[in-house]
Amino acid sequence: MNYKDIFDDQNMMRELLLDHYQNPHNHGLVDNNRYTSKHMASASCIDDITIQLDVDNDIIKDIRFDGVACTISTASTSMMSDLLIGKNLNEAKHIIDEYMKMINNEEYDFDLLEEANAFKNVYKQANRIKCATIGWDGISELINEKENGNG
Amino acid sequence: MFDVNKIRNDFPMIRNNPELIYFDNGATTFKPDYVIEGINDFYNNYTSNVERGDYDIAIKADKAYHNTRNIISKMINCQAKEIAFMSNITACLNQIVYGLSYELKENDVVLLTQEEHASNLLPWFRLAKQKGIIIKYIPIDIQGNIIFDELVKLIDSNVKVISIAYMSNVLGSIAPIKKISELAHKNDIRLVVDAAQAIGHIKLDVKDLDVDYLCFSSHKMLGPDGVGVLYGKYDLLSNMQPMLLGGGMNARFDNEGNIILKDAPERFEAGTPNIEGVIGLARASEYLMDIGLDNIHNYEIELKKYLMSKLKDINTIEIYNPDNLSGIVSFNVKDVFAQDAATYLSSKNIAVRSGNHCAKILHNVIGTDQSIRASMYLYNTKEEIDKFVAEVKNINLDSVISVFL
Structure with a gap:
């Protein structure tokens, strides 16, 4: 099976999402003033998460998150943290842009999104797009604040 | 004779969506042809404004609009002049709190419960900040039923309102309104009743219940959106300050700023009202009275008991209100986020609500801040319940994630 086909294999995708939901990566907040943080509460559902970002010299050193969240928001935020840690801010913004294109069912860069390709069919559940983007929107706001000197 | 198949055939939403199982009647209800035809008739044959026309179609619209008060007064047993139309029940509750704000003073106590909808909490919260009134919560049991003995203990001379x-x-629990109104009036307390979920499901008799104010929304009783009904005892309505000022509610005013208001109920209907909605509401009331509200309530209890008998053997779910006799069931599937479960059911053409249902402080009582709510009405069937139960059995982490793949 080639790499791209894995993301059409329902069993493997289910395992992947379940794993990120039950054992989310970079989960749990830290008490450290190097981090800037953002509270994201969806008005339309119960999702309520906080995201933390540590940037040093334009490089994302760490991302943390915690809160009350559904399978989709937890797994998508977990994958987001894996993808963005270690990237510089421009690379991170590019990945976020490509992810949003995928979520909106537009052409996007498959290779760039790695495991996050698991969400390529979320657009079919229109009422849950917010769940798949809440963590990504949060990190996007934190990066903007960094670049504008507010972070 | 209650004939659910005949009833189902009256609803275009059911005829046009034969596969859909609609269990979200707590949010809104479908409309029968009779209601939609009444609205179309107004727009097709006598569109005009009310209160000001000197020509035939305007007089006809005016008559139809005001006649709704007569029909509602039959449904809830009051006088027609005790009925005012606003934009929804939220507006009605805000109007009542606004009116009472002229009477309530610092340290006066208002009794609420933790299962109230936001619209019966937030206006009071604001008044508490503005005027220093004190809000206390009447204890409820884990299925949301008011514990009457605990309510009695809260009564003292500072308590001025129970709302x-x-x-x-969320839980479909039914408050013992008659007992509470007796207690309230013995102690000179005003009783406000939010009947949003009760209207069209239970026969309401405001005289017998002896409530001071009661309000509801048209759209939850087979009527159109955008109409709230405010009932108040006439002497109370007559002395209540309107929240909105403008056209249609004043008798005259002058350039010195003197305003003479119309009498209740028109005083509460500033601006062009939702005429189509009010006309449609009359037809919804007629439709419900024709079937009989006791018949509807009994049928909902039959559905609830049938659903409970099917759900009780499923050990993956937790039900929060098994004993409440109304069409609402609130539950969770163990280890599955409520919204994920609702999305799974949606993928099987079953509409339910998930979340906190605008009752955001209820989790203090039932121990969960989110649940799945299935709310049934007169057009739902046991066959739909069977399909629903079969899909509830299928809900688990694997199946809810599969919806997204």
């Missing part, structure tokens, strides 16, 4: 839902929108 509660007739039926909880």
